[in-house]
Amino acid sequence: MSDRFDVVVAGAGPAGAQAARDIAARGYDVVVLETEPESEFPRQSNKSTGGTFPSMLTAFNVPDDVVMQFTDSVVLESPNHHFEQPQAGAVLEFADFKEFLVEDSRANGAEYRFDARVSGPIMEGGEIVGVEYNGDREVYGDVVIDATGPAAPLAKALGVTDLQREKQAIGIEREFEGVDLDHPGYADLEDAMMLRLDHEYAPGGYSWIFHTGEDTAKVGVCYIQNEQYQQYADGDRTIDGYLQHWLETDPRFEDAEPIEGTQHRGSAHIQSPGELSTDNFVAIGDTVPTIDPLWGEGINKGMQSARAAAIAVDHCLTPDERDTSADNISVYDDLWHETVAPNMDSRLFMTQLMYFAPNERYDQFMRDLDRLDLQTMRRANEGSWRAISKLLHLDDVPLLAKFAGHYLRT
Numbered sequence: 001m002s003d004r005f006d007v008v009v010a011g012a013g014p015a016g017a018q019a020a021r022d023i024a025a026r027g028y029d030v031v032v033l034e035t036e037p038e039s040e041f042p043r044q045s046n047k048s049t050g051g052t053f054p055s056m057l058t059a060f061n062v063p064d065d066v067v068m069q070f071t072d073s074v075v076l077e078s079p080n081h082h083f084e085q086p087q088a089g090a091v092l093e094f095a096d097f098k099e100f101l102v103e104d105s106r107a108n109g110a111e112y113r114f115d116a117r118v119s120g121p122i123m124e125g126g127e128i129v130g131v132e133y134n135g136d137r138e139v140y141g142d143v144v145i146d147a148t149g150p151a152a153p154l155a156k157a158l159g160v161t162d163l164q165r166e167k168q169a170i171g172i173e174r175e176f177e178g179v180d181l182d183h184p185g186y187a188d189l190e191d192a193m194m195l196r197l198d199h200e201y202a203p204g205g206y207s208w209i210f211h212t213g214e215d216t217a218k219v220g221v222c223y224i225q226n227e228q229y230q231q232y233a234d235g236d237r238t239i240d241g242y243l244q245h246w247l248e249t250d251p252r253f254e255d256a257e258p259i260e261g262t263q264h265r266g267s268a269h270i271q272s273p274g275e276l277s278t279d280n281f282v283a284i285g286d287t288v289p290t291i292d293p294l295w296g297e298g299i300n301k302g303m304q305s306a307r308a309a310a311i312a313v314d315h316c317l318t319p320d321e322r323d324t325s326a327d328n329i330s331v332y333d334d335l336w337h338e339t340v341a342p343n344m345d346s347r348l349f350m351t352q353l354m355y356f357a358p359n360e361r362y363d364q365f366m367r368d369l370d371r372l373d374l375q376t377m378r379r380a381n382e383g384s385w386r387a388i389s390k391l392l393h394l395d396d397v398p399l400l401a402k403f404a405g406h407y408l409r410t
Contacts, residue, residue: 008141015285015302016147017101022310024108031111038114042098050092056300066097077196078362082187083369127279149286160275173220175262178255197362199232201246290341308335343383
């Protein structure tokens with residue numbers, strides 16, 4: 001069986017569904033291939049903490065009813081200090097959010113094929129012209145979009161992405177009830193999203209508590225598996241063991257009980273994505289990863305990359321001339337670097353350095369944030385070298401030298 005569409009999207013996560021939503025709204029025929037069976041989607045693929053900001057909801061016209069909890073502040077913790085910034089946030093019911101994107105894109109005319117596992121590209125003359133799925137099924141399109149995340153079967157086959165295992169972060173999260181969100185000696189986490197930098201619980205990464213209503217919260221751990229980042233790790237402790245260790249030693253969880261059916265796992269890559277497109281093809285979402293250094297928010301970035309892809313499709317599929325050549329479709333690359341992830345190198349540097357620093361430096365980092373104005377923090381998060389320099393000290397020279405050696409090796 002074979003079919004032809006204007007656009008074929010692999011993956012029905014937030015990036016893939018948003019791309020279909022935007023592309024269908026522009027009047028193009030689009031089909032989305034999703035691995036999960038429709039009967040199990042999106043609950044089985046609920047692999048995100050769901051933390052974002054109201055600005056994302058507004059920008060993409062996402063309704064409030066997919067939000068578990070609106071929050072008032074963002075908190076960063078180190079082993080002995082914390083920093084709090086008043087900033088409205090939103091913790092999504094991630095499955096409901098994904099279901100909304102799918103249904104809204106369907107209302108715009110997008111077609112979905114569930115239980116459709118993409119196996120590779122269909123090539124003609126050295127260019128991708130379609131997608132193989134479920135072994136013997138084929139679908140063709142003028143433009144193919146890979147939104148499958150780290151799996152990236154199409155982007156990898158085309159040499160567009162090179163996601164490296166040593167730069168992969170793995171994560172686990174569960175929702176709990178009975179969490180003490182205002183425990184003495186800790187920041188008040190009622191109506192807050194908190195990220196903790198502490199190698200005791202997340203060697204080479206971070207842990208988090210996101211308030212989801214009353215005494216419930218999403219609690220998780222994520223870290224990079226690279227040996228250099230794991231210098232603080234207990235070699236015998238798995239990621240499940242780190243989450244359990246945190247639950248057993250942090251008094252905020254003394255009376256906490258897991259909510260059945262809320263555990264999920266995920267992964268992301270902390271690296272530069274490399275290429276973004278080629279003839280007839282673009283990669284979006286976690287297939288070409290980016291992340292905010294300070295707040296760790298990635299949903300908005302995936303959505304923005306989807307919108308950039310829709311603009312590129314509209315640019316290439318004009319009524320007069322359909323030009324999906326690598327040169328013409330590279331407008332997506334320009335949009336990605338200008339609007340999705342500007343200053344990618346400096347932002348990546350800051351993210352990796354933060355996860356590399358020792359616990360004592362995390363305590364100093366909280367004090368540094370306290371003395372900086374909000375504009376400087378915003379610009380540091382956006383990758384301004386000048387703003388980032390205000391977070392560094394003379395005492396950081398040995399750390400920077402050690403990190404530079406690791407950075408060059410990887």
